Amino acid sequence: MISLQGISKIFGAITALDNISFEINKGEIFGLIGPDGSGKSTLLRILATLLRPSAGHAKIGKYDVEVDYKAIRKIIGYMPGQFSLYPDLSVEENLNFFAHIFGTRLEENYFLLRDIFTYLEPFRKRRASHLSGGMKQKLALSCALIHRPTILLLDEPTTGIDPVSRAEFLMLLKNLKKHEITILISTPYMDEASACDRIALFKNGKLLGVDTPGGFREAYKRTLYSIRGIRPARLLPELRTLPSHCWVYASGNEVKVSTPNPNEIYILREMLDRSTIKQNYQIHVIEPDIEDCFIARMKDTYGE
Amino acid sequence: MIAFIIKEFRHLLRDPRSLLILIGMPLAQILIFGYAIKTDLNESDIAIVRMNNDKLSDLAIQHLDASKGFHVKYIWDHPSQIAEAFRKGEIRLAVVLDNNLESKILQGYPADIQVIGDASDPNTANLLVQHTQGTLRNVYREYLQKNASTPVVQVSARMLFNEENRSVFMFIPGTIVIILMLLSAMMTSISLAREKETGTLELLLVSPLRPHQIILGKVVPYMGLSLINACTILLLSKFLFEMPFRGSLPLLMSETLLFIILALCIGLYISTIARTQQVAMLLSMFALMLPTILLSGFIFPIENMPLGLQYLSALIPARWFVEIIRGIMIRGVGIEILWKETLILAGMVCIFMLLCVKNFKIRLE
Amino acid sequence: MENKEAQWSIEVENLEKRYGSFIAVDKISFRVKKGEIFGLLGANGAGKTTTLRMLCGLLAPTAGIALIDGTGVSQNPESVRFKIGYMSQHFSLYEDLTIWENFRFYGGIYGMKLSEIKGKFNELSYRLNMSDQAQRLTRELPVGWKQKLAFMVASFHNPSVVFLDEPTSGVDPLVRRQFWDLIYEAVLKDTTIIITTHYLDEAMYCDRLAIMDQGKISAYGTPNEILSHYKASSMHEVFLKIAGKEDILA
Numbered sequence: 008m009i010s011l012q013g014i015s016k017i018f019g020a021i022t023a024l025d026n027i028s029f030e031i032n033k034g035e036i037f038g039l040i041g042p043d044g045s046g047k048s049t050l051l052r053i054l055a056t057l058l059r060p061s062a063g064h065a066k067i068g069k070y071d072v073e074v075d076y077k078a079i080r081k082i083i084g085y086m087p088g089q090f091s092l093y094p095d096l097s098v099e100e101n102l103n104f105f106a107h108i109f110g111t112r113l114e115e116n117y118f119l120l121r122d123i124f125t126y127l128e129p130f131r132k133r134r135a136s137h138l139s140g141g142m143k144q145k146l147a148l149s150c151a152l153i154h155r156p157t158i159l160l161l162d163e164p165t166t167g168i169d170p171v172s173r174a175e176f177l178m179l180l181k182n183l184k185k186h187e188i189t190i191l192i193s194t195p196y197m198d199e200a201s202a203c204d205r206i207a208l209f210k211n212g213k214l215l216g217v218d219t220p221g222g223f224r225e226a227y228k229r230t231l232y233s234i235r236g237i238r239p240a241r242l243l244p245e246l247r248t249l250p251s252h253c254w255v256y257a258s259g260n261e262v263k264v265s266t267p268n269p270n271e272i273y274i275l276r277e278m279l280d281r282s283t284i285k286q287n288y289q290i291h292v293i294e295p296d297i298e299d300c301f302i303a304r305m306k307d308t309y310g311e
Numbered sequence: 312m313i314a315f316i317i318k319e320f321r322h323l324l325r326d327p328r329s330l331l332i333l334i335g336m337p338l339a340q341i342l343i344f345g346y347a348i349k350t351d352l353n354e355s356d357i358a359i360v361r362m363n364n365d366k367l368s369d370l371a372i373q374h375l376d377a378s379k380g381f382h383v384k385y386i387w388d389h390p391s392q393i394a395e396a397f398r399k400g401e402i403r404l405a406v407v408l409d410n411n412l413e414s415k416i417l418q419g420y421p422a423d424i425q426v427i428g429d430a431s432d433p434n435t436a437n438l439l440v441q442h443t444q445g446t447l448r449n450v451y452r453e454y455l456q457k458n459a460s461t462p463v464v465q466v467s468a469r470m471l472f473n474e475e476n477r478s479v480f481m482f483i484p485g486t487i488v489i490i491l492m493l494l495s496a497m498m499t500s501i502s503l504a505r506e507k508e509t510g511t512l513e514l515l516l517v518s519p520l521r522p523h524q525i526i527l528g529k530v531v532p533y534m535g536l537s538l539i540n541a542c543t544i545l546l547l548s549k550f551l552f553e554m555p556f557r558g559s560l561p562l563l564m565s566e567t568l569l570f571i572i573l574a575l576c577i578g579l580y581i582s583t584i585a586r587t588q589q590v591a592m593l594l595s596m597f598a599l600m601l602p603t604i605l606l607s608g609f610i611f612p613i614e615n616m617p618l619g620l621q622y623l624s625a626l627i628p629a630r631w632f633v634e635i636i637r638g639i640m641i642r643g644v645g646i647e648i649l650w651k652e653t654l655i656l657a658g659m660v661c662i663f664m665l666l667c668v669k670n671f672k673i674r675l676e
Numbered sequence: 677m678e679n680k681e682a683q684w685s686i687e688v689e690n691l692e693k694r695y696g697s698f699i700a701v702d703k704i705s706f707r708v709k710k711g712e713i714f715g716l717l718g719a720n721g722a723g724k725t726t727t728l729r730m731l732c733g734l735l736a737p738t739a740g741i742a743l744i745d746g747t748g749v750s751q752n753p754e755s756v757r758f759k760i761g762y763m764s765q766h767f768s769l770y771e772d773l774t775i776w777e778n779f780r781f782y783g784g785i786y787g788m789k790l791s792e793i794k795g796k797f798n799e800l801s802y803r804l805n806m807s808d809q810a811q812r813l814t815r816e817l818p819v820g821w822k823q824k825l826a827f828m829v830a831s832f833h834n835p836s837v838v839f840l841d842e843p844t845s846g847v848d849p850l851v852r853r854q855f856w857d858l859i860y861e862a863v864l865k866d867t868t869i870i871i872t873t874h875y876l877d878e879a880m881y882c883d884r885l886a887i888m889d890q891g892k893i894s895a896y897g898t899p900n901e902i903l904s905h906y907k908a909s910s911m912h913e914v915f916l917k918i919a920g921k922e923d924i925l926a
């Protein structure tokens with residue numbers, strides 16, 4: 008559905024995207040995951056025909072993003088990174104405005120919006136500026152869907168909104184799958200990977216990998232231990248003396264130790280037993296999450 | 312405290328553009344004000360009517376022509392042509408000398424001299440009239456070797472088009488110009504910059520809307536609003552301030568529309584440069600409002616400005632529109648006189664439209 | 677009694693803020709130990725920011741008491757200011773100043789002498805291995821560095837409490853790790869850390885949490901206590917349960 012070939016984007020001295028190639032299949036939820044400044048928004052803007060790539064080609068269906076931008080603008084729904092609706096217009100007025108500029112009416116594609124609309128209905132007459140963050144995003148999603156696009160490009164739709172609204176938003180996206188809309192969503196939150204069929208990890212404009220979330224976990228070649236029961240602030244300094252191929256970091260209230268050699272658990276246990284911390288702890292082998300995979304890929308790509 | 316001051320200075324030094332504005336602006340303003348307010352006159356065209364070929368009338372003509380503010384364009388022996396010359400804007404001032412000038416002065420009677428100014432531009436007119444009075448008094452006093460207290464001439468001043476010399480005549484055209492400029496240019500530039508800032512422009516760009524549709528959509532509401540405002544001011548000036556309305560209303564309305572379109576184009580042009588509302592605001596303020604007020608000739612007469620500023624003022628659309636309003640409303644002339652100003656405004660519209668189309672991007676870069 | 681007071685870094689009792697009939701913070705009480713990492717969680721509008729502002733002395737409470745190191749915030753706002761540091765995700769360093777100038781400015785604000793600022797800065801830049809970077813403009817630095825420096829600046833005057841407002845949202849996991857290393861260093865020296873955030877993975881780093889909802893504290897305790905109380909496997913689930921939206925999980 009979408010294919011990228013060697014896409015680069017250079018702004019002056021900054022390389023925002025560095026030779027990116029991958030494909031997105033029809034009807035999947037595809038996540039662009041990476042921290043701020045990793046090039047996610049730039050990539051979405053190139054696909055939305057708002058920026059031209061400095062090198063490479065991108066196609067949406069049979070359309071080239073540079074040559075056929077007019078055709079593409081008819082089939083995409085785009086939701087920019089910041090809230091981009093008219094704050095002084097009401098929910099209804101915003102929807103009608105966007106319906107109008109896409110040459111459609113609210114009623115025409117109402118079946119797409121029905122789910123979202125159950126949330127928005129009570130606020131029909133309210134000005135967009137008086138909506139909560141979560142409601143604003145739902146309204147923006149409605150406006151992006153109003154002309155029944157085949158592709159949705161969502162730039163960090165869940166950033167800055169509360170956890171409950173985030174969960175609702177991701178659920179709404181899942182429900183859209185049955186309408187065969189291809190969804191491209193960017194996010195800095197690694198934990199949102201689970202809402203995506205496939206994800207691409209980005210860092211500093213480079214692609215760290217494309218796979219399903221499960222695929223990333225399977226590709227994790229190291230063994231990961233989790234140590235619980237001791238305060239990370241206390242435990243971390245102790246574990247710093249482990250050999251440097253062991254990665255030691257806190258993750259919430261546990262400390263994770265990642266090692267290429269599973270036998271090192273004995274060194275680890277020994278170390279903990281000898282240490283000055285006389286506390287009960289639990290140590291387990293755990294499955295890596297996307298954050299662990301990201302760290303591993305980053306170290307592979309950039310070194311330590 | 313000191314830490315804070317040092318920090319603020321550092322901010323200033325790291326942002327040379329703002330610093331330039333902060334230091335450059337007052338300099339520019341002082342210079343413009345200083346030169347524009349300066350009361351000595353540059354050459355204004357005048358006509359002199361002499362009904363008698365005597366020596367003292369010659370003397371008056373010689374001195375007026377030699378004086379720094381005047382250039383004697385016509386010498387007539389009958390006042391009949393004065394009105395037409397004023398209407399066409401050929402002269403700024405007419406001096407009608409007493410038909411018994413020489414005999415009266417030599418016999419010790421004060422001679423009657425009538426000075427007629429063009430009060431469609433009251434500031435200039437007042438200055439010119441005063442200047443004439445002074446010049447003529449001095450001439451004859453010196454000639455007669457009399458001291459300053461003796462009345463040698465009796466000058467009566469008349470303000471053509473504005474007999475009561477009311478300041479409303481000066482302010483109405485200026486107000487129309489400023490309000491239209493403010494509303495049309497500033498509001499469009501700010502409203503488009505706001506869409507840029509909030510990101511809604513991104514959404515509009517990725518929609519199937521064509522650029523001209525976006526621009527028209529932005530421009531039409533403000534055009535309507537500006538027209539309503541123009542009408543309100545005109546109605547108020549006619550019925551509340553009893554401003555004369557001597558020319559054709561359709562002509563005035565079409566000229567106003569032309570100016571509104573020009574202002575909108577300028578506003579759009581500014582918004583294609585400005586990234587944020589704040590920049591759009593500053594640009595409109597400094598690049599539009601100040602020059603409009605200072606250089607359009609509605610407060611400070613253009614004739615009095617140094618040549619450089621006069622050329623600069625030719626670039627200010629408001630200058631030509633002020634001419635047009637005064638022409639139509641006060642002098643009651645038509646397009647046959649005002650075609651030059653109209654053409655200039657139309658030319659400016661074309662230039663700015665081209666610039667806008669060239670600068671309006673279909674993408675974000 | 678004296679001793680007991682000394683071990684609490686923050687004591688809040690029946691703290692309330694009303695705006696007319698609207699109650700932004702509804703008689704909340706909690707205590708934070710010295711050297712503890714305490715998380716104040718909740719959706720936008722739940723009252724976290726108002727609470728934070730009252731603790732910093734920026735807003736006067738309509739009722740209740742807030743003590744920092746035993747000093748009443750509303751009674752002695754000036755002396756409390758010296759005890760606290762503040763870092764927000766959005767605003768912390770001046771981008772157009774160099775690293776050194778930023779430190780010099782903040783040190784100056786807190787009345788530190790230039791020699792003192794210099795000494796501490798040199799020690800810090802040695803420890804963080806950035807002596808050669810001191811004259812670089814802040815805007816040229818990578819995000820991770822800015823984040824760390826922002827925390828350093830906020831704790832430069834040795835405050836006993838540092839407030840962090842969504843400190844690590846949007847940074848990459850490695851940067852976040854390094855950032856937490858800094859925080860752990862600080863808490864081992866008995867600095868108290870208060871984090872306000874609605875990013876749940878940040879919450880798990882805290883020793884104890886208070887989850888706010890509509891001006892009230894609806895859950896209070898260590899992350900594990902809260903998880904087991906709500907019979908949830910993640911903080912995410914806890915939030916959905918508090919909001920009564922478990923159905924989304926299905």
